[in-house]
Amino acid sequence: xxxxxxxxRLLIIEDDRESADYLAKAxxxxxxVAELAGDGEEGLSLAQxxxxxxxxxxxxxxxxxxxxxxxxxxxxxxRTPVLILSALGQVDDRIKGLRAGGDDYLPxxxxxxxxxxxxxxxxxxxxxxxxxxxxxxxxxELDRLSHRVARGKDELxxxxxxxxxxxxxxxxxxxxxxxxxxxxxxxxxxxxPQTNVIDVHISxxxxxxxxGFERPLLHTIRGAGYMIRDGIR
Amino acid sequence: MTAFGKLIxxxxxxxxxxxxxxxALFAASLLGYFAWNTRRMITEQxxxxxxxxxxxxxxxFGRRGLRGLVFNIENRALRPGANLYLVTTPTGLAIAGNVGxxxxxxxxxxxxxxxxxxxxxxxxxADHRALVRVSELPSGFRLLIGRDLEERRRLFGIVAKxxxxxxxxxxxxxxxxGIFVARRVLRRIDAMxxxxxxxxxxxxxxxxxxxxxGDELDRLAGNLNAMLERIEALMVGLKEVSDNIAHDLKTxxxxxxxxxxxxxxxxxxxxxxxxxxxxxxEESDGLIRTFNALLMIxxxxxxxxxxxxxxxxxxxxxxxxxxxxEPLAEDNGVTLxxxxxxxxxxxxxxxxxxxxxxxxxxxxxxxxxxxxAQPLSAGAVAGNGAKEILIEARRDGDQVLLSVTDHGQGIPxxxxxxxxxxxVRLEASRTQPGSGLGLSLASAVATLHGGELRLGxxxxxxxxxxxxxxxxxxxxxxxxxxxxxxxxxx
Numbered sequence: 001x002x003x004x005x006x007x008x009r010l011l012i013i014e015d016d017r018e019s020a021d022y023l024a025k026a027x028x029x030x031x032x033v034a035e036l037a038g039d040g041e042e043g044l045s046l047a048q049x050x051x052x053x054x055x056x057x058x059x060x061x062x063x064x065x066x067x068x069x070x071x072x073x074x075x076x077x078x079r080t081p082v083l084i085l086s087a088l089g090q091v092d093d094r095i096k097g098l099r100a101g102g103d104d105y106l107p108x109x110x111x112x113x114x115x116x117x118x119x120x121x122x123x124x125x126x127x128x129x130x131x132x133x134x135x136x137x138x139x140x141e142l143d144r145l146s147h148r149v150a151r152g153k154d155e156l157x158x159x160x161x162x163x164x165x166x167x168x169x170x171x172x173x174x175x176x177x178x179x180x181x182x183x184x185x186x187x188x189x190x191x192x193p194q195t196n197v198i199d200v201h202i203s204x205x206x207x208x209x210x211x212g213f214e215r216p217l218l219h220t221i222r223g224a225g226y227m228i229r230d231g232i233r
Numbered sequence: 234m235t236a237f238g239k240l241i242x243x244x245x246x247x248x249x250x251x252x253x254x255x256x257a258l259f260a261a262s263l264l265g266y267f268a269w270n271t272r273r274m275i276t277e278q279x280x281x282x283x284x285x286x287x288x289x290x291x292x293x294f295g296r297r298g299l300r301g302l303v304f305n306i307e308n309r310a311l312r313p314g315a316n317l318y319l320v321t322t323p324t325g326l327a328i329a330g331n332v333g334x335x336x337x338x339x340x341x342x343x344x345x346x347x348x349x350x351x352x353x354x355x356x357x358x359a360d361h362r363a364l365v366r367v368s369e370l371p372s373g374f375r376l377l378i379g380r381d382l383e384e385r386r387r388l389f390g391i392v393a394k395x396x397x398x399x400x401x402x403x404x405x406x407x408x409x410x411g412i413f414v415a416r417r418v419l420r421r422i423d424a425m426x427x428x429x430x431x432x433x434x435x436x437x438x439x440x441x442x443x444x445x446x447g448d449e450l451d452r453l454a455g456n457l458n459a460m461l462e463r464i465e466a467l468m469v470g471l472k473e474v475s476d477n478i479a480h481d482l483k484t485x486x487x488x489x490x491x492x493x494x495x496x497x498x499x500x501x502x503x504x505x506x507x508x509x510x511x512x513x514x515e516e517s518d519g520l521i522r523t524f525n526a527l528l529m530i531x532x533x534x535x536x537x538x539x540x541x542x543x544x545x546x547x548x549x550x551x552x553x554x555x556x557x558x559e560p561l562a563e564d565n566g567v568t569l570x571x572x573x574x575x576x577x578x579x580x581x582x583x584x585x586x587x588x589x590x591x592x593x594x595x596x597x598x599x600x601x602x603x604x605x606a607q608p609l610s611a612g613a614v615a616g617n618g619a620k621e622i623l624i625e626a627r628r629d630g631d632q633v634l635l636s637v638t639d640h641g642q643g644i645p646x647x648x649x650x651x652x653x654x655x656x657v658r659l660e661a662s663r664t665q666p667g668s669g670l671g672l673s674l675a676s677a678v679a680t681l682h683g684g685e686l687r688l689g690x691x692x693x694x695x696x697x698x699x700x701x702x703x704x705x706x707x708x709x710x711x712x713x714x715x716x717x718x719x720x721x722x723x
Contacts, residue, residue: 109521111514161556187557191529191587192522195594200560223511 008123010034011050013043013069014058014085023056026112027119040064044072052080053123056115059086059097067100074101081122085110094190113224117176135170138217138230140209142170151209161186162205169218169228178225202226245418249411256407257400264396268389275385276364280345283366283378286316290378294370302376303329316380317350317363323373332377335365340375343367347382362386421450425457437465478527482520489516526670533584533677545582547633548573551626554589562597566620569593573626578633579704580682585635588678588686589624591671592637592697596622600639600694632684632700640694649688675699 010032014020020036027034035050037043040061047055047069055073059066070082084102086093094105104118135142139152147163149156158166165186169177179198183189202218210216219227240246294302299320306318310331319330321340333355336348344367349360365379424442431439440461441454496509555571562569578585600622623638675697676686684701 107525109517111518187553189553189557189586189590190583191590192525193557193590193594195561195597197557197561200564201557204560223514 008032008054009050009052010054010056010119011037011043011047011052012056013037013040013047013061013066014056015039015061016058023112023115027116030116038062040066040069044069047073047080048076048078054119055080055082056119057082057084057102059084059088067097067102070101083115083118083122085115111223113176113221114178114180117178117181117225120175121172121177121181135167135173137170137173137228138215140170140217140228142166149209151213156208158205158208162201162208165201165205166209166228169226172228174227174229176221176224176227181225240412240415240419243415243419246411246415249407249414253404253407253411256403260399260403261396264392264399268392268396271388271392272385275388279364279380279382279385280366282316283364283380286378287366287368287376290376291368291370294374294376299328299374302370306330316378317352317365319377320370321375321377330377335377339365340367340377343369343375348379350379418450425454432461437461437468482523485516485520485523489513489520492516523670526674529584529587530670530674530677533674533681542580543582544577544579547576547578547585547626547635550578550582550586550589551624551635554586554593555624557590558593558597562593562622565597567597567600568621569597569624570621571624571626573624574628576626576628576633577703578701580701581678584678584681585699585701588675588699589635589637591675592699593622593624595671595697596637596639596641596695600641628703629700631703633703634698634700636696636698638691638694638696640691643690643693643695644688646690672697 008031010027012020012023012027012034014023014036015038017038020038024034024036035046035052037046041063043055043057043061044064057066057069061069064072066084066086070084073080073082081103082101083104083106084097085106085108086097087108094107097105103122106115106118133144135144140149141151142149142163144167149158149163149166165182168182168186180192182198182201183191183193202220206216206218210218215230217228217230219229221227290302290305293305303320306320306329309315310318315331317330317332319327319332319335319340321327325340331353333351333353335350339346339348345364346367347362347364350363350365351360362382363379364382365377367375367377370376421442421444428439428441440458443454443458444451492509492512496506499505501509551571551573555569559569621640623636625634625636625638627634672686672688679686679699679701682701684699687696687698687700689696689698
């Protein structure tokens with residue numbers, strides 16, 4: 001689906017054998033090195049000894065629950081990004097999870113595309129370059145300080161929210177960004193709208209940055225979300 | 234248990250017994266004190282009389298000798314109701330007075346004593362008792378003066394009898410009253426027990442009898458009735474919901490299953506399999522959304538979401554939702570307006586945003602003007618007004634109002650209450666996608682904050698308003714629902 005850094009190492013701590021196997025298989029197919037742990041204690045010792053780029057942690061685990069595992073890791077100074085999977089999908093559960101030291105929270109049931117997109121963003125954040133003041137994708141340029149956006153020689157006028165949307169997309173250029181990720185990060189809402197609100201915002205943005213240009217930059221990834229990237233890499 | 238056994242076990246009856254005992258004790262001790270005091274007074278009076286007479290007679294003996302004394306005593310003894318007198322010689326021989334016989338050894342010691350006696354002139358054999366004083370006269374004579382104690386005994390007897398009667402009356406009246414009160418209470422409790430048993434047996438429509446006196450039992454019955462009312466409403470709601478869940482979740486599940494089965498049965502191309510699988514995923518996503526909405530409603534209704542309350546500006550919520558939905562509305566040919574004045578609010582921002590989002594989504598979906606008939610009734614509005622939706626945030630008294638007004642067909646007054654219920658999709662909306670949970674969630678969120686969701690007429694169209702108290706006090710939800718005693722969630 002997407003091009004992935006072949007050296008990406010992932011630890012999945014999940015007690016349900018079937019979903020763990022499914023996840024491991026799916027991640028390996030897109031090029032990850034995925035390892036499994038079946039309970040909280042095993043997960044903790046593996047996470048401490050191994051060098052992982054991202055941990056995927058189920059919230060409810062035998063022997064040691066997910067949140068306490070993350071707490072123990074963080075206490076020892078381990079800063080590996082953690083994505084929490086949980087059957088508890090409400091806002092307050094999410095806040096609890098993030099407060100415990102998690103970096104992202106995904107309620108079950110989830111789609112693999114959503115999980116993959118979030119894991120990619122997390123791992124990039126972990127080892128990636130420091131925050132830049134200017135993002136560039138192809139001939140599209142966004143200046144985060146002066147809030148100026150230009151494509152080639154054309155200066156583009158964006159609404160504040162469109163600017164933030166583009167900023168988020170460009171920050172994760174080359175990565176799939178899902179609709180829920182956009183709603184969470186650009187609008188700070190954690191509910192699930194019944195309609196395609198995000199799509200409409202994207203199409204507005206697209207009409208501003210891509211319309212009239214030969215090569216489109218903002219792509220729709222079917223069944224997953226959106227990605228901004230220069231057609232040829 | 235026999236009726237009597239039940240009766241004497243009632244609290245009222247037991248209390249009666251305790252009071253009865255206390256009152257009897259009180260009456261008895263009061264009368265006892267009275268009797269004892271009376272007796273003391275009479276004794277004192279006798280002593281005073283006797284002492285005075287002893288003095289007088291000693292004086293007479295001193296001045297006029299034995300003859301004078303005897304003469305005087307005989308005189309005194311003849312008076313009606315006379316005291317007792319006796320004079321004896323040093324050898325113990327009686328020489329004057331009205332005493333026939335005395336208890337043995339009375340004359341031997343001087344001073345006060347109580348003794349049986351008989352008068353000289355009395356023929357009956359009955360013994361009387363008297364209080365007497367024996368004093369020594371010069372040259373060995375002894376003088377006894379005393380008074381009959383009959384009077385004292387009679388008085389004491391009267392008091393004792395009064396005591397007996399009064400205790401008896403207290404006991405009889407008290408027992409009677411106790412039984413009366415206990416039976417009255419018991420009858421009412423029995424009625425309540427009967428009703429509760431009927432209710433436990435499954436008849437939730439039963440209600441406890443409430444009297445007109447407004448006493449503690451009536452208040453208890455009233456409160457229990459209110460609780461039953463709420464439980465019944467919840468049960469009915471639960472049943473409706475489970476019916477609706479059965480329908481609304483089973484239908485897509487069946488579709489899902491059919492599609493998978495069909496794809497399996499038909500050996501189609503890879504593209505066909507793909508599209509079948511994609512539709513399957515779409516369908517299950519819809520199911521998950523419905524499920525999430527149901528869970529959210531359940532949590533809001535049970536008050537569990539109360540943890541994440543903070544202070545924010547209602548205008549920010551209105552503007553945020555406007556900003557989020559404005560492009561979508563425009564795509565649907567509707568103009569979304571916002572009119573928000575800064576209004577501080579305490580609550581769960583996320584939930585209130587979602588509730589408002591649901592109202593806006595509804596307005597966009599259903600807020601189109603009716604196909605025909607409309608222009609006649611609302612000539613001016615129907616032109617452009619029909620395609621406008623207004624989000625408003627303002628303060629009204631101590632309430633914060635967040636409202637969404639469209640100019641579509643609205644909801645007929647009779648349907649409004651119904652529209653808020655879970656899974657209800659009114660006739661007009663059957664063809665539109667959606668779970669039918671939007672208004673229920675908005676309503677549950679309003680209730681969680683101690684407010685309500687109001688549906689009103691926008692002539693034409695619908696105004697849906699979240700009315701939320703600006704500063705909900707602790708337990709506001711309890712007050713709003715009177716009897717949500719079941720859960721005080723930690």
